[in-house]
Amino acid sequence: MKDCQSIQALFSEYLDQRLDREEVSLVEKHLSSCSVCKAELDKLRNLSQILKSLDKDIPPADFLERVNRRIKETKSMDSFLSSLFKKPLVKVALPQYLILFIVILGAAMGIGHYLYRGIQGRMQIIGDQMGDQYSPGLAHRQGRKQTMLAGFQRVPGFSRQWDGTSGSKTTTNQVSQRTFTENFENKSTPYTYNESMSANYESTSGNRREEQPTVTEKVVTINVYNSAEALEKVKKILKQLGIGNISILGEKEGEPKSMVLNIEVPEEKIRILMKELYKLSADKTKFSISQKPKDGYIGLDIVLREVETTQFGVSATMSTESYKSATTK
């Protein structure tokens, strides 16, 4: 049996005629006396013959065309990719590349800073033209809109303070300071038009200047004989001028026969509105807004103050109230 194993190990080379004469004679001598090994060799020989007789697999007739098509596709893809990553026409050393990159980066940053400052400066000019400061941007307008849409409910965290003396009867324009700020109180109380509120906003940060949202508000006080009737007329005027977003705030505190409206007037309509409102005033005192914005809107409170028909010497009062941000200097 051991002989059979060692002889069968030589069968592969025996079939391929790779054995020397001695090995061949050894194998053939064993085969002459061992039918088992002879049968195994026959199997291997048969297997070899079958394998050699296997049909050759032939490629399709258009194989060459297929390969050439693939080559062409690859070439076009390669040229596309190489065009994407084309080498620069001018060879520049790495340090020069870096310097160029830094210069471009610096220029981009400078331009960005310039534009940012330009926008800020522009907003500052607008604020100045309106007699107040805009900062930081037009966010206050959004808050103001929200206030009006909420039916003049105070938006949570939104307080409005006004200090002025325009409630007193006077024949001259008065300018009072309003402080319009967000102090993030979690209160939601109905708005009341209160003149006796604190005038100055004190920053909690001492003398350090803090940016707070500010807005210029104008107040026009018109003496009328009948506030309800005047209100209807004002509504009509506003409708004719196409001014929406009217908020009727109710009576002014301390003046039961008054009516306060809050509107946003586009700058181009402020002059004609003033002209129309002048017609409503009982005493026909002319008024105007001395500072007008170049663009945007003016927030305007119209106070229709009812006066007795026999009351003489009372004139309409237009006062410009400025809601200023709290700034401590």
Added chain:
Amino acid sequence: MSFYVSNNMEDRELIRKFLEGEKGCFDELILRYQGMVFNLCKKMLGNYEEALDVSQDIFLKLYESIESFRHEAKFSTYLYRITLNFCKNRLRSLRRYQKSEAFCLDDPIDTAEGEVKRELASKDPSPRDNLEAKEKQKVILNALEALKEEYKEIIVLKEIEGLKYEDIAEILGIDLGTVKSRLSRAREALKQNLEGVL
């Protein structure tokens, strides 16, 4: 060497002319070796479409890298080596994606009713393969396909391509003694897989 390989000097001349810009010389190389490459791919992969795809990949690779051929070996040897490498890579990726596993034909399958002899199903039901008339050849090919990769390649090179031991050693990068022992084990494994058929 097999009948596909013609005069070695002619191959060298064709390559030189191709590198000098005569694109038609590469076509001549394709026509000369397409049969050998495709047949080897088909025997190694056992699938017509895969063999066709890999054969084209091989000539594409050859087109791109023929500059690097230094004529240290015969061009046919170089091409056999590339072909086998491509086939082995494709087999690995096919195994990875199809999760096919190699098994011995004689391994019985455990079932509830006891062990059942495994029957080989053709893995390639393509119409082209169905045209193969000889049932015995089918069984042989299936048995060949079920062999270990290193046994399969050496059987194909020796029995089907008819290469000498020395050429096989050069193509596979192994010594002559390894060729002899591996070929012997491969034949024995195939013979056992085809027990009852031979």
